[in-house]
Amino acid sequence: xxxxxxxxxxxxxxxxxxxxxxxxxxxxxxxxxxxxxxxxxxxxxxxxxxxxxxxxxxxxxxxxxxxxxxxxxxxxxxxxxxxxxxxxxxxxxxxxxxxxxxxxxxxxxxxxxxxxxxxxxxxxxxxxxxxxxxxxxxxxxxxxxxxxxxxxxxxxxxxxxxxxxxxxxxxxxxxxxxxxxxxxxxxxxxxxxxxxxxxxxxxxxxxxxxxxxxx
Amino acid sequence: xxxxxxxxxxxxxxxxxxxxxxxxxxxxxxxxxxxxxxxxxxxxxxxxxxxxxxxxxxxxxxxxxxxxxxxxxxxxxxxxxxxxxxxxxxxxxxxxxxxxxxxxxxxxxxxxxxxxxxxxxxxxxxxxxxxxxxxxxxxxxxxxxxxxxxxxxxxxxxxxxxxxxxxxxxxxxxxxxxxxxxxxxxxxxxxxxxxxxxxxxxxxxxxxxxxxxxxxxxxxxxxxxxxxxxxxxxxxxxxxxxxxxxxxxxxxxxxxxxxxxxxxxxxxxxxxxxxxxxxxxxxxxxxxxxxxxxxxxxxxxxxxxxxxxxxxxxxxxxxxxxxxxxxxxxxxxxxxxxxxxxxxxxxxxxxxxxxxxxxxxxxxxxxxxx
Numbered sequence: 001x002x003x004x005x006x007x008x009x010x011x012x013x014x015x016x017x018x019x020x021x022x023x024x025x026x027x028x029x030x031x032x033x034x035x036x037x038x039x040x041x042x043x044x045x046x047x048x049x050x051x052x053x054x055x056x057x058x059x060x061x062x063x064x065x066x067x068x069x070x071x072x073x074x075x076x077x078x079x080x081x082x083x084x085x086x087x088x089x090x091x092x093x094x095x096x097x098x099x100x101x102x103x104x105x106x107x108x109x110x111x112x113x114x115x116x117x118x119x120x121x122x123x124x125x126x127x128x129x130x131x132x133x134x135x136x137x138x139x140x141x142x143x144x145x146x147x148x149x150x151x152x153x154x155x156x157x158x159x160x161x162x163x164x165x166x167x168x169x170x171x172x173x174x175x176x177x178x179x180x181x182x183x184x185x186x187x188x189x190x191x192x193x194x195x196x197x198x199x200x201x202x203x204x205x206x207x208x209x210x211x212x213x214x215x
Numbered sequence: 216x217x218x219x220x221x222x223x224x225x226x227x228x229x230x231x232x233x234x235x236x237x238x239x240x241x242x243x244x245x246x247x248x249x250x251x252x253x254x255x256x257x258x259x260x261x262x263x264x265x266x267x268x269x270x271x272x273x274x275x276x277x278x279x280x281x282x283x284x285x286x287x288x289x290x291x292x293x294x295x296x297x298x299x300x301x302x303x304x305x306x307x308x309x310x311x312x313x314x315x316x317x318x319x320x321x322x323x324x325x326x327x328x329x330x331x332x333x334x335x336x337x338x339x340x341x342x343x344x345x346x347x348x349x350x351x352x353x354x355x356x357x358x359x360x361x362x363x364x365x366x367x368x369x370x371x372x373x374x375x376x377x378x379x380x381x382x383x384x385x386x387x388x389x390x391x392x393x394x395x396x397x398x399x400x401x402x403x404x405x406x407x408x409x410x411x412x413x414x415x416x417x418x419x420x421x422x423x424x425x426x427x428x429x430x431x432x433x434x435x436x437x438x439x440x441x442x443x444x445x446x447x448x449x450x451x452x453x454x455x456x457x458x459x460x461x462x463x464x465x466x467x468x469x470x471x472x473x474x475x476x477x478x479x480x481x482x483x484x485x486x487x488x489x490x491x492x493x494x495x496x497x498x499x500x501x502x503x504x505x506x507x508x509x510x511x512x513x514x515x516x517x518x519x520x521x522x523x524x525x526x527x528x529x530x531x532x533x534x535x536x537x538x539x540x541x542x543x544x545x546x547x548x549x550x551x552x553x554x555x556x557x558x559x560x561x562x563x564x565x566x567x568x569x570x571x572x573x574x575x576x577x578x579x580x581x582x583x584x585x
Contacts, residue, residue, distance in 0.1 A: 023285070030288045037295035041302055048303050049310055053556065074244050082237035089228045100250040102495065119387075142572050153495040198278045205270045208244075209263035209390070 009186035019126060022188050029192045033199050036162075040203055043155050050151065054144050061140055061148035062214040064129055066120055070212035073116050074204065078108030081201040084170075089192040094184045096177060103174040106152055106197065110167045122147070153209055162200045189190045226283035236277045243270050333418035334393055336435065336447065338426070346424025349417050353410065354425075360429040372406045379428040390433045392443040394422040490514050500581025503574055507567065508582075512538070516582065538582060548579045 011208040056191045087102035128136030131153050135146035173193050177180060182190055238336060247266045276282040281289045320549060350362075359366040362379035369376050377385065387393040398418040401409035410418060413437060426432040440447055490509060495502040508516075516538035538545065544554035552575050558564045570578065 026284070027288060027291070030291045034291060034295035037292075037299060038302075041295075041299040045306055046298070047301050047306060052311055055544050067251075071244065071248050075241060078237065078240045078244065081240075081274060081278055082233060085228055085233045085236075086230060089233065092225070092227045106376060131460075142574070143552070144572075195279055198274050198545065201278075202271050205274070206267050209247055209251070209267050213247065213263055 002115045009181070009183075018186070018194065025188050025192060026195075027188055028104050029195050033195065036199060038153075040049075040158065042080070043151065043158065044206070044210075046073075047054075047151050047155070051214070054147070055143070056143045057142040058148055058214050059104065060142060062143050064127065064137075064140070065152070065212050066123070067212050069116050069120050070208050073113050074208045076109050076113050076116070077201045077204050080113070082196050083109065084194050084197045088187070088191050091177065091187045091190045092181050092184055096180070096182075099177050100174065103170060103177065107167060107170055107174070110163055110170070113163055114160065124152075152211055155211065159200070159203050159207060166197050169196060195201070226280060228277065228280060232277060234280070236273050239275060240270050258369070260424055273582065293434075331416055332419070334447075335416050335461045336395070336440075336445070338423040338432075342420045342423045343415070343427050346420035346422070349413075349421050353421065355414070357406070360426075362425060374405055376406075379425045382429050382431065388433065389426065389429075390435045391419070391422050391426060392435050392445055393441040394426060396417060398422065442558050457523075466523050498581060499574070500577035500579070503578045507578075545583060548576065550577075551579050551582070 009018075011018040011021040015024065056156040087099045087106060089095075090098035124130065126183060128138075129149050130136065130146070131150035132146050135149060137145070164200045170193060173190050176189065243266050245442065250262050252267075253259075255262070255343065275292065281292065286534060332339070356365055356368045356370065356466055357367055357376040358379065359369065359376075364376040364378035373523045382389070385393075387397050395406065395418055398410045398413070398421060401412075402409055410421075490501050490505045497506055545549055555567050
């Protein structure tokens with residue numbers, strides 16, 4: 001790949017150098033991720049409180065989740081995180097072709113995650129395991145059981161939305177990579193999208209044991 | 216490439232390290248799922264969270280490159296978890312320990328104290344010696360220095376206090392569990408009060424001491440423990456330890472006048488009707504109501520009963536309100552459970568969430584029909 005092929009990125013005039021711009025963008029991303037932690041945090045607090053109040057209900061309700069599917073999705077997401085990390089390092093090394101392959105693999109894994117999630121959700125709908133007043137399942141006797149599924153759908157739903165957004169931004173950087181917009185000299189968007197995707201993985205790392213493996 | 220490019224020394228994750236981290240994450244996932252199949256009680260949760268945290272750290276440090284990033288970025292990210300921890304801990308502390316705040320002093324010490332002895336229901340010389348010390352403070356006024364039931368206060372009491380040196384006349388019997396029950400429950404209507412405010416260890420020690428005063432004490436059988444509702448789980452010191460004391464117990468404690476000089480002492484005795492035992496036997500909701508609600512709300516839920524806040528001086532009175540069928544809190548069982556579970560923070564109505572699904576239903580039906 002020669003320099004002529006690459007669209008040269010000019011840093012914004014209010015930054016002293018491209019390095020400054022990169023560091024500022026990265027720090028902005030970290031601060032954004034802090035707000036993400038706190039957004040999911042509210043749901044994790046709700047989870048902690050209700051699990052503390054109704055441990056038996058949580059235990060009974062979680063048995064209606066498919067551990068195999070949850071575990072498979074964990075493997076899928078971790079693999080996608082790995083391919084994303086490799087896409088970033090390939091871009092940094094100037095290996096554009098590798099970066100494209102890794103980005104496509106990441107997207108495929110994300111699709112796979114959502115397809116599995118779709119089957120899980122469909123099964124829950126069918127069994128009437130729905131949040132709040134929509135709950136119609138008769139096997140779970142505890143009147144508080146809908147609470148577990150409110151939390152389940154809120155937490156995995158918010159996470160699912162993040163997966164969709166992640167797929168959107170990965171597609172965006174894939175397109176820009178194909179158009180030769182990144183080089184070892186400029187890869188800020190790739191690295192920051194990578195952060196976002198790893199964060200999505202990070203949330204799932206906690207969601208999986210909390211929802212599917214209640215002791 | 217001049218000023219339009221980034222420095223080349225930015226750390227790049229090597230493929231080898233990336234694969235190692237990815238592999239480790241997959242192994243840790245397998246560990247989490249594997250451990251979940253083994254029942255380790257509460258440890259399951261802590262192991263799952265520890266493994267998840269290891270995985271999260273690997274992702275953050277290597278995939279997100281925090282290990283080579285500027286330290287302030289790591290601090291920014293870590294701060295979010297610090298605030299999340301504050302959020303979780305303060306919220307849980309409020310919700311799970313709010314009940315404890317109302318009850319202070321020796322009563323809470325009693326329920327929180329753990330056993331120093333592995334099996335305090337079996338007599339040892341140490342327990343007897345400890346019991347002797349306690350006896351000289353707690354019992355001597357009525358039962359006398361030698362345990363003959365002839366203490367300074369004995370002459371005013373009918374029936375007379377137990378003579379521990381005699382082998383006859385013990386109301387409940389001379390087995391340790393039986394004496395323990397008397398200390399726990401008292402012997403109404405006699406002057407023998409419940410000493411449930413003493414830690415279980417101390418009550419066992421007193422038991423063994425008073426039994427040592429007469430020859431040939433009797434020995435417990437396993438059935439005696441069941442009969443006396445005594446749990447031989449060592450942590451409890453031979454008694455179930457409640458996380459919070461029952462409302463009934465707290466209310467009973469409230470009924471004790473603080474001091475004769477308190478001019479409102481007569482108000483400390485809540486006057487309330489009880490629900491008859493026949494009704495309690497036929498209606499499980501009535502039994503629950505009698506156990507948890509009647510002391511403040513009265514047999515008819517009529518309200519207007521004064522109860523004072525524990526541990527507050529000068530004594531503050533709270534007047535309970537009547538149950539209204541129009542109340543939002545009684546509209547549906549969900550609303551009822553929600554209200555009673557949370558209680559009224561800052562007021563005397565404690566949060567109460569330890570009933571089973573069927574008990575909630577019984578109690579709700581009973582209150583609806585008031």
